Amino acid sequence: MSELRTSAIETRGVPGKKRYAMVIDLRRCIGCDACMVACKAEYDVPLGVFRTWVPYKVVGTYPNVKKQFLPRLCNHCDDPPCVRACPVEATFKVEDGGFVLQRYERCIGCKACMASCPYNARFMLPRHRTYTEITNVVDKCTFCHHRVTQGLAPACVQTCIGRARVFGDINDPRSEVSYLIANFPTQVLRPEEGTKPNVFYIGADRNLTEHGRAIYNPPEVTEQDRKAFGGVSI
Amino acid sequence: MGDYTIYHHIPWGGAYAIYFFTIGIAAALFFFSALSWARAEFEPLRGRAAYASFALLALSGLVLIGDLSQPLRFLNVLNPFYLNFSSPLAWGALNLVSFALVSLAYFWAMRKKRDALARQLSIAGALLALGLPVYTGFDLTVHQNRPVWNTPLMPVLFVALSLVSGAAVATFLAAGQERTLRALRPVMLWSAGAVAVMLVSLMGTTWYGGIGQELTFMILTTGSMSLAFMWLGVILGTGVPIALLLAPVGQKTSGLLVSGVLLLVGGMALRYSILVGGQIVQTYF
Numbered sequence: 001m002s003e004l005r006t007s008a009i010e011t012r013g014v015p016g017k018k019r020y021a022m023v024i025d026l027r028r029c030i031g032c033d034a035c036m037v038a039c040k041a042e043y044d045v046p047l048g049v050f051r052t053w054v055p056y057k058v059v060g061t062y063p064n065v066k067k068q069f070l071p072r073l074c075n076h077c078d079d080p081p082c083v084r085a086c087p088v089e090a091t092f093k094v095e096d097g098g099f100v101l102q103r104y105e106r107c108i109g110c111k112a113c114m115a116s117c118p119y120n121a122r123f124m125l126p127r128h129r130t131y132t133e134i135t136n137v138v139d140k141c142t143f144c145h146h147r148v149t150q151g152l153a154p155a156c157v158q159t160c161i162g163r164a165r166v167f168g169d170i171n172d173p174r175s176e177v178s179y180l181i182a183n184f185p186t187q188v189l190r191p192e193e194g195t196k197p198n199v200f201y202i203g204a205d206r207n208l209t210e211h212g213r214a215i216y217n218p219p220e221v222t223e224q225d226r227k228a229f230g231g232v233s234i
Numbered sequence: 235m236g237d238y239t240i241y242h243h244i245p246w247g248g249a250y251a252i253y254f255f256t257i258g259i260a261a262a263l264f265f266f267s268a269l270s271w272a273r274a275e276f277e278p279l280r281g282r283a284a285y286a287s288f289a290l291l292a293l294s295g296l297v298l299i300g301d302l303s304q305p306l307r308f309l310n311v312l313n314p315f316y317l318n319f320s321s322p323l324a325w326g327a328l329n330l331v332s333f334a335l336v337s338l339a340y341f342w343a344m345r346k347k348r349d350a351l352a353r354q355l356s357i358a359g360a361l362l363a364l365g366l367p368v369y370t371g372f373d374l375t376v377h378q379n380r381p382v383w384n385t386p387l388m389p390v391l392f393v394a395l396s397l398v399s400g401a402a403v404a405t406f407l408a409a410g411q412e413r414t415l416r417a418l419r420p421v422m423l424w425s426a427g428a429v430a431v432m433l434v435s436l437m438g439t440t441w442y443g444g445i446g447q448e449l450t451f452m453i454l455t456t457g458s459m460s461l462a463f464m465w466l467g468v469i470l471g472t473g474v475p476i477a478l479l480l481a482p483v484g485q486k487t488s489g490l491l492v493s494g495v496l497l498l499v500g501g502m503a504l505r506y507s508i509l510v511g512g513q514i515v516q517t518y519f
Contacts, residue, residue: 081378084376085323085376088311088324089316089317090310108303108310109303110323114243116379118379118516120242120517124303136303136304190379192444211445211519212518215518216457217457
């Protein structure tokens, strides 16, 4: 059955087009954060902001408790709201491959893309950086476009010690991501938003993927952490 | 929750709320100036409202540009090769610039006593002024992942808020003009009434929405935003002035001015709490 496409920008299932996707097998993620480090090293991602990050939640009751990890990154949506929201087309989607990328020299810093992203995948680069001249514009994960177009895997995928992250062309039925999506129950984050995300999870728990009710009255320690990250007081 | 280690910023903070407030007043004041060509009781406002509107428009532009992380690149929004017409911000930028140009021409026509031209420009300017609160509402509406924002009410609510805040400022500009003040009272009353009805509707749909909306409703009504939203915005800034305007004291100048102050406080508080309140839950995701 062909894919139901609601927008001309969507490329999943379009013959002759690549549509890169990532499958993250949460059963294999050990929370070592090597993906975060590899990403930081690849792009000189500054302190306090992340292109990929690995939040966790402690679940269960003692003595049967465990940390559940949910590696996060830009979902390179097939119908990305950030591309719609940007007034100057600084954010755009590469038709062949589906990468959602940023033109740094064009970004005005209105933060409309950040407001429109359901996944918090975008962040503002700081005013000063040591090695990189790109400052004060919005940045995000690129699915390692520069590596993938050279035939390499994204840095986070290459470094993942548990092989929890798998990357490939979802339009190619012989690819590993197509196999995993076809043979395992997968979940995506916030499917109700209509973004058609391209990061698939195996074994995602709804406690990790939904808004937690505790945010109405967060513990004091959480508030301290939030403020350290520049968040507003709740 | 509480175990996550990375937190996210609120992209649109207080500066946007100030912008929504000032641009809404600027739009409504221009509308009153334009109305003066058709309704004699608004004549004392013609010049004053137009000047105040332009001053607030300039202030709004500075606030908006100052909030950009690359302020000088605001010119990119005016580059036809860059414009993305699926973004309400692009339409808003064109609307703002057109409104500023028409406002300037309107000044010129009024100063040169070219009344026929000024009257025509006032109609064009009033239509463009209507576009300002409409586009700011669309700025929020289009973000499908944001509780409170993602409702068709937003553009209409912003038009009503614009009218109510503008009418409140106009009462001060028309001080001493009994006839004008009497004409502004029903404008304040009906637009505040429209805001109240829309707030009830907004709270109802948010309360019975999905989990993000429910949490946002709780934060707005009894949580950290309750002072701004419920107390300053809904009760003190909308409910009390409506009661004042309906009471005999609302017929007097003092009652109108007190109502105007309260409506301005409410207008700012509502814009701020709706803007920030719609982003809080998302920062924890």
